[in-house]
Amino acid sequence: MKPVYANTFGLHKVCNSEGEIMEITLDATYKYMETAMTVTANGVETVSAPTAEQVVSIVMNRASALSLRALLDKMLKEG
Secondary structure, three states: OOOOOOOOOEEEEEEOOOOOOEEEEEEEEEEEEEEEEEEEEOOOEEEEEEEEEEEEEEEEHHHHHHHHHHHHHHHHHHO
């Protein structure tokens, strides 16, 4: 089993026509090396390539995004 931990984050926002933020999407992915065996004329070769897989996509409204921000700020200050 591969260890699963998020190490890449992406944010996307959706605004209305007045420019107000309507929702924010937080995407989390993790990266790992994927290994494949190939058979060639020279024998068996192992090929490794980096790949990424999406772990979660969280859609938040403005209020929940601000709450998450406040919680993160609080936790970082206490640390």
